[in-house]
Amino acid sequence: MAKQPQPISPVKNFFAGGFGGVCLVFVGHPLDTIKVRLQTQPKPQAGQSPLYSGTFDCFRQTLIREGVRGLYKGMAAPIIGVTPMFAVCFFGFGLGKKLQQRNPDDILTYPQLFAAGMLSGVFTTAIMAPGERIKCLLQIQAASGEIKYGGPMDCAKQLYREAGIRGIYKGTVLTLMRDVPASGMYFMTYEWLKNILTPEGKSVSDLSVPRILFAGGMAGIFNWAVAIPPDVLKSRFQTAAPGKYPNGFRDVLRELIREEGVSSLYKGFTAVMIRAFPANAACFLGFEVAMKFLNWIAPSL
Numbered sequence: 001m002a003k004q005p006q007p008i009s010p011v012k013n014f015f016a017g018g019f020g021g022v023c024l025v026f027v028g029h030p031l032d033t034i035k036v037r038l039q040t041q042p043k044p045q046a047g048q049s050p051l052y053s054g055t056f057d058c059f060r061q062t063l064i065r066e067g068v069r070g071l072y073k074g075m076a077a078p079i080i081g082v083t084p085m086f087a088v089c090f091f092g093f094g095l096g097k098k099l100q101q102r103n104p105d106d107i108l109t110y111p112q113l114f115a116a117g118m119l120s121g122v123f124t125t126a127i128m129a130p131g132e133r134i135k136c137l138l139q140i141q142a143a144s145g146e147i148k149y150g151g152p153m154d155c156a157k158q159l160y161r162e163a164g165i166r167g168i169y170k171g172t173v174l175t176l177m178r179d180v181p182a183s184g185m186y187f188m189t190y191e192w193l194k195n196i197l198t199p200e201g202k203s204v205s206d207l208s209v210p211r212i213l214f215a216g217g218m219a220g221i222f223n224w225a226v227a228i229p230p231d232v233l234k235s236r237f238q239t240a241a242p243g244k245y246p247n248g249f250r251d252v253l254r255e256l257i258r259e260e261g262v263s264s265l266y267k268g269f270t271a272v273m274i275r276a277f278p279a280n281a282a283c284f285l286g287f288e289v290a291m292k293f294l295n296w297i298a299p300s301l
Helices: 008-041 055-066 074-099 110-144 154-162 172-197 209-240 247-259 264-265 271-299
Strands: none
Touching: 008 055, 008 074, 008 110, 008 209, 008 271, 055 074, 055 271, 074 110, 074 154, 074 172, 110 154, 110 172, 110 209, 110 264, 154 209, 209 247, 209 271, 247 264
């Protein structure tokens, strides 16, 4: 295993992670919109065709009906939440690594990196759950043609007025179920690939931009390979009418498998995977660039 850059600074991870998250949203949001619309489209009636036949049909219909702006519907919510969310995510990963070191020079094993990544998933849920709830509602209302919410803040106000804080945090357990294992896989894969791609005798901090992009993009692929089934359940649950699923995700799971089969848990797979590589490549490149800048201006932090 290549030597990991030392020392680990959770504070630098916090600021660099926030910048990386902004890069991810700008690159990945259009396909996230497609993913949510595919995951939440209603089951067609007998003899009727589905609203979208697949990823590319959804993309085409969105462009025809709403233009390029339609692909960025609901982006304000993740942009507002993404900087603190990814900042906290990378902070949690940095803290998880540091807590497992007895000495600053200790090199962590891959299971330790996985554990540190899982901690980051726990840290981000408080920000992620309401942001995801608002984003999904805004994305599907544009497709349905029924405009209920005027924007992210209006959506949050209406949810709070209707059901209090529980309405805003609907889907928190499913967000945890998605993000904890997926974040572990995300960060472990990135560190693993960085080590593999680092030439013998060199430091991982000297990796070229193409290698960072490849490692970050593949980390996104591995992350979503774990995250898609709970993400489908989360999207359905968060956009369902109040009271539709009284037993939470168990009701969503039973309904999906009964009506659409196990394959329904992988709805939006193509959109997710097309998005995962460039979005997460941009995220980790932004993170590494910001980290190098912070190391330059504050080497002792």
